[in-house]
Amino acid sequence: MLAAVVAACVSAMESYGEQNVLDDGIDSDRYKAACPDYLHYSMTPHRPLSEGPLSLPYQRPISHCRTFSSPLVEKVIDDLTSRMKDKDLARLFENAFPNTLDTTVRWHVDGKLGTSKRLKASDLDEGHWDGAQSFIVTGDINAEWLRDSTNQLTQYQPLAKKDKQLESLILGAINTQAEFVIESPYCNAFQPPPPSQVLPDSNGQDDAVHPAYEPTRVFECKYEIDSLANFLALGNQFYNSTRSKEFLHSRWYLALDTLLGVLEEQAKPTFDPKTGSFTRNEYLFKRRTSAGTETLSLGGVGNPLNGGTGLIRSAFRPSDDATILGFFIPGNAMMSVELTRTATILKAAGKGKLAEKLRTRGESIKKGIWEHGVVMHKRYGEVFAFEVDGYGSSIIMDDANLPSLLALPLMGFVEKDNKVYQNTRKMILEQAGNPYYLEGRAFAGIGGPHIGLQSAWPMSRLVQAMTSDDDEEISDALHDVRDSSRLGLIHESIHVGRITDYTRSWFAWANSVFAQTILDIAARKPHLLFGKGAEPYRIE
Numbered sequence: 435m436l437a438a439v440v441a442a443c444v445s446a447m448e449s450y451g452e453q454n455v456l457d458d459g460i461d462s463d464r465y466k467a468a469c470p471d472y473l474h475y476s477m478t479p480h481r482p483l484s485e486g487p488l489s490l491p492y493q494r495p496i497s498h499c500r501t502f503s504s505p506l507v508e509k510v511i512d513d514l515t516s517r518m519k520d521k522d523l524a525r526l527f528e529n530a531f532p533n534t535l536d537t538t539v540r541w542h543v544d545g546k547l548g549t550s551k552r553l554k555a556s557d558l559d560e561g562h563w564d565g566a567q568s569f570i571v572t573g574d575i576n577a578e579w580l581r582d583s584t585n586q587l588t589q590y591q592p593l594a595k596k597d598k599q600l601e602s603l604i605l606g607a608i609n610t611q612a613e614f615v616i617e618s619p620y621c622n623a624f625q626p627p628p629p630s631q632v633l634p635d636s637n638g639q640d641d642a643v644h645p646a647y648e649p650t651r652v653f654e655c656k657y658e659i660d661s662l663a664n665f666l667a668l669g670n671q672f673y674n675s676t677r678s679k680e681f682l683h684s685r686w687y688l689a690l691d692t693l694l695g696v697l698e699e700q701a702k703p704t705f706d707p708k709t710g711s712f713t714r715n716e717y718l719f720k721r722r723t724s725a726g727t728e729t730l731s732l733g734g735v736g737n738p739l740n741g742g743t744g745l746i747r748s749a750f751r752p753s754d755d756a757t758i759l760g761f762f763i764p765g766n767a768m769m770s771v772e773l774t775r776t777a778t779i780l781k782a783a784g785k786g787k788l789a790e791k792l793r794t795r796g797e798s799i800k801k802g803i804w805e806h807g808v809v810m811h812k813r814y815g816e817v818f819a820f821e822v823d824g825y826g827s828s829i830i831m832d833d834a835n836l837p838s839l840l841a842l843p844l845m846g847f848v849e850k851d852n853k854v855y856q857n858t859r860k861m862i863l864e865q866a867g868n869p870y871y872l873e874g875r876a877f878a879g880i881g882g883p884h885i886g887l888q889s890a891w892p893m894s895r896l897v898q899a900m901t902s903d904d905d906e907e908i909s910d911a912l913h914d915v916r917d918s919s920r921l922g923l924i925h926e927s928i929h930v931g932r933i934t935d936y937t938r939s940w941f942a943w944a945n946s947v948f949a950q951t952i953l954d955i956a957a958r959k960p961h962l963l964f965g966k967g968a969e970p971y972r973i974e
Contacts, residue, residue, distance in 0.1 A: 469499035486522030541630035568606030577653035703741030740824030744802030833882035834891030874930025
C-alpha cells in the first residue's frame with residue numbers, strides 16, 4: 435500500500451503542519467511520509483512540459499503534497515494562463531503564483547481549537563500564540579524571514595476577502611509575525627514557533643548579538659529596518675483587501691509598541707549632541723567571518739551616524755548584508771509609507787492618539803529622506819542615495835533586494851514620473867551609475883554584494899518591468915527572466931555569462947515577485963500578455 439502512495443507522490447514534496455487543508459478522505463500522514471523534499475524536487479524538470487519553444491517543466495507538487503490550497507488561486511491560474519499567448523511565460527506563472535502555498539506553509543492553525551494545550555505556562559501571556567497562526571518559510575531554508583514572508587503572501591491578499599482559508603492563513607501570518615516582533619524585534623529570521631512542533635535548525639554561524647536572543651526561537655538576528663516595515667505592510671495589505679480589523683488585538687498592539695521602541699532607539703546618533711561623547715547603541719552585531727558584508731565594523735557598532743536627521747538606522751540591508759552608512763534610504767522610505775498607512779487604519783479603529791504618533795514619525799522619516807537622502811550627482815542630477823550618514827557622506831548604488839531604490843514607486847513613496855526618481859532610475863539601471871548593475875552575454879540586471887560581481891537577480895528585472903510604462907522595456911525584462919528560468923521557477927541570481935549557473939532553485943520570494951509582475955502587466959498592459967486589443971485582467 436505504501437508503495438502505491440510513493441508512486442502517487444513522484445511529483446510531490448515534503449509537507450508540514452497540523453491542519454489538513456486537503457481533507458478529501460486521503461490519509462494525509464501516509465502522503466507526508468512519501469512526498470519527497472521539494473528542495474531536491476525543484477532541481478529536476480518534471481512533465482508535462484510547456485507548449486512553448488523552451489519546453490519549461492511543470493514544477494508543482496501533486497495536490498495531496500501541497501502545504502496549502504485555495505480554489506481561487508487555482509481559478510486565477512486557469513483564467514490567466516488560458517489567455518496568455520506565450521506558453522512558456524504561462525508555465526512560469528502556473529508554477530510561481532502558487533509556489534508559496536504549495537511549498538512553504540510549514541504550519542497553520544485557524545485558531546478555532548486554540549494552541550495553548552501545546553504551550554508551557556510561561557508562554558501563556560495574554561494571548562501568546564492565540565488565534566490563527568501561520569509559519570511561512572522562505573523556501574530552501576527552514577526559517578521565516580519577516581520580509582520574505584510578507585512578500586510571499588502579497589499576491590494572495592486581494593483574494594482573501596473571498597476565500598476564508600486564505601484570510602485565515604494571512605491573519606495567522608500577521609499573528610505569528612507579531613509574536614516574533616514582541617520577542618526579538620531586532621531579528622530578521624525566525625525558527626518554527628514552539629506550538630508547531632516543527633524542529634528548529636541552526637544557521638551554523640558564530641554570532642555575538644545584543645540584545646541577546648534565544649537560538650531555538652531565532653534563526654538569525656540581523657537588524658534590518660525593512661523587516662519591521664514588512665510586519666506593518668502585512669497588516670496594511672490585509673486590511674486594505676478585507677477591511678478586517680481582526681488582527682488589531684492586544685498582541686499586535688504590543689508588537690507595534692515594541693516596533694516603535696526600536697525606531698526611537700535607532701533614531702539616536704552615535705555621539706551625544708550635547709556632550710559629544712560616544713553613546714553605545716542598543717544593537718550590536720559581531721560575526722566570526724571572513725566576509726566583511728556579514729558583520730558590522732567597529733566592534734559590532736557600525737560607522738558613526740549624525741543626529742537630527744529624522745532617519746532611522748538599519749544595521750543590515752534586505753540582502754542581509756551589512757550597511758556601510760546606516761541610514762538605509764529604501765528601508766526608511768518603506769517604513770515612512772507603512773507607518774502612515776497603519777496610522778490610517780488605527781484612526782479608523784478609534785485609536786486617534788496612537789495614529790497621530792505613527793503619522794508624525796512617518797512624516798519625520800520622509801522629511802529626513804528628502805533633506806539628507808537626495809544628493810546631487812554630477813552626471814545624473816538630483817538622485818536618491820542608497821545610504822547616507824547625516825554628515826554628508828553617501829553611497830551611490832542599488833541592490834536587487836526589496837525594498838530598493840528602483841522599487842520606490844511600488845512602495846508608494848514617490849510616483850513613477852517623479853524627477854528625482856527618474857534620475858535615480860536611469861542611474862541605477864546602467865553600469866556607469868550603479869556598480870552593481872551587471873551585464874554579460876547571457877543576462878543583465880542589478881545584483882549586489884550578497885552573491886558577487888557576476889550574478890544579477892531576476893527580481894531586479896521584474897521590478898524594472900513593474901516600474902516602467904515602456905512596452906519594449908517591459909517585454910525585454912520579462913523575456914530575459916523567462917529565458918533564464920529553465921527549471922520553471924525563478925532563481926535568486928543568475929550568472930550574467932551563463933544562465934545555467936544560478937543560486938537557489940527554490941526561492942519562494944522570487945517566485946512571488948514574478949507572479950506579482952504578471953498580475954501587474956495583465957492589469958496595466960494586457961496586450962503584452964494576451965495580444966492586441968485584449969481586455970485587462972484584474973483580481974477583483
